[in-house]
Amino acid sequence: MSLKQQASTGAEVDERMAALVTNANAIRAIASAVEGTLGPKGLDTMLVDKFGEVVITNDGVTILTMMEANHPAARMLINIAKAQQEEIGDGTTTATVMAGAMVGAGVEQVARGVPVARVIEGIRAGVKRGLEVMLQRARPVTDLDDPLIYQVALVAGRGHDDIAALVVQAARMIGREKLLDRAFRFSDTVMAEEGADNQVFMGVIVNKEPMNRQMPRELTDVSVLVIDDALEPEEIEEEALATEAGFARYMELQNQFRNNVQKIIDLQVGLVLVDRGVHDVAEEMLTDAGIMVIQRVANKELRRVAEHTGARMIKRTGLKKDLEQIKQCLGRCRRVFHDEKLEQVWIQDGNGKPMATVLVGAATAEVVGERERIAKDAASAIQAAVKGGVVPGGGALELAVAREVEKVRASMRGMTAYGVDCVVEALKRPLAQIAANAGFNPLEKIGDVMAAQVETGNDALAVDCDTGQVADMYELGVVDPVLVKTYAFKAAGEIAEAILRIDTIIKKREDREVNPKQVTDL
Structure with missing residues (x-):
C-alpha cells in the first residue's frame, strides 16, 4: 500500500472515530x-x-426531559429514559448511568483496535446473560x-415516610x-396540591369545579351520568336556516334537546360530567333541578370516573334512547363533594371498580411538583414489585450480575470478549456512583x-451509605423492583449498541416546499 493510500485509510478511520467519540x-x-442524584446521598439538581x-428535583427523568x-445522540438517550418512565415509571437515572458507562467502555475498546462488530456482539451476549x-x-x-412493599415505596420515594405510607395504603x-x-x-392515581392534607380515599378527583355556584356543593347516594361528548343541540348549517324547512328542523332539534335534558332530570341524576361544553339551556334546567354539572373534563379523568362509578360513557345522541336504556348507563357513588379551596370535585365510594386516590400535600407551590414526582415514583415501584418481585438495591444486584457475566467472557472467542467487558463495567457503575455520592x-x-x-455467597451485600460498611441490603430495607433493574439494564445495552453502530454523521438537507407556479414554469 502506498503512503497516499495509507494516509487516506487513516483519515477514514480518524473520521469514523471522531463521530464515535x-x-x-454527548452520552x-x-x-x-x-x-x-443517585443513591440515598444523591443531591438535587x-x-x-x-x-x-x-425547578429543583432529584428525579432523573425530569432532569433529562x-x-x-x-x-442527536443526547436526544437518543433522553428518549430511552422517557420510554423507561412510560413503561416502568422509575429507574431512569440507573439506565442513563449504565448507558454512559457502557458507551464509554465501548469507545475505549474500539480505540484500542477492537472491531465495532465484535464489541456489539459481546455487549449483546453480556446483556442477555445479565x-x-x-x-x-x-x-x-x-x-x-409484605413489609418489602413499604421498603420499595420508601426507597423509590427517596426516604419520605409520609409518602411511602400513603402509597402503600392506596395499593392495599x-x-x-x-x-x-x-x-x-397506579401512578395516575397520585396528585399533589398546595395546602392539601396527606390522605388516601376510595374514589377519584376531578380537577374542575361545577359550572356555577347555584349548583349543590355536596351530594350523597348519587347517580352519575358521564357524557363523552358535548351536551348541546345537534348543529345545523347556517345556509339551511335560511330556508323554511331548515328553520323547522332547527326548532325540532331545540325541542328534542330540551326533552333529552329533561330525561336526565326525570332519572334523578345527581352528577353529570361532560367531555366538552354544556349549552346554556341545559345548564339552566339542570341547575334548577339541583344537579351538579362539570364540563370540559379531561378524558383521562372522565374514564376513571366511569370506571369507578360503574357508569357507561355515552354520546349526546345516546340521550335519544328511552329512560330505561339510559338508566342502564348510569353509575353510582356514595358521595360527591366540591372542595372550593382546592377547586376540585371528589367522587367517593363508587359502585364500580375500586379506585384509590393519593392526595399528597405540599406547603408551598415550589415543592408541589417534586412531591408529586416522588409519590408517582413510589407508586410505579410498588406496581412493578407486585408484577415481577424485588431484588436487593444499592448496586448489590448489579455487582453480583457482573460476576456472572464475567464467566461468559471465558466462553467467548476472539475479540468478542472485549464487548463483554463493557457490560461488566456498566454493571459496576451504579454501586460506584452511589458510593461516590x-x-x-x-x-x-x-x-x-x-x-x-x-x-459469604450473599449477593445482597453492598455499602451502607451512612457508615461505609458492607451490609445486607435486605436487612437494611434497600430493595428495588426487578422490572426496574431489567428494563434499565436492557435500555442501557440498546443505547450503547445504537451509538456504537454510528460511524458517520451527515447533516440532512432541508426539505423545502416547492412553489406550484415554479413547477408549472418548468
Missing part, C-alpha cells in the same frame, strides 16, 4: 448531569429557564402486607388484581463488596 461524549455529558423559572440537549441472572435473583411479592385499597392489570397505571472511594468499596459477596 463525539456521540460518546457521557448527559449521564454526568444525573449521576449526582436546579433547572433554570430563560425567564428565571426554577427538561434540560437543554441539542446533540438479564437472565437478574430475573433468577428476584424475590416474589405475593402479599401487599386497590388490591393486587388491579395492580396486575396491564392497562392500569456518599463520600466514599468507589474503587475501594467495589473491591470490598465483591470480596464479601464471594466470601
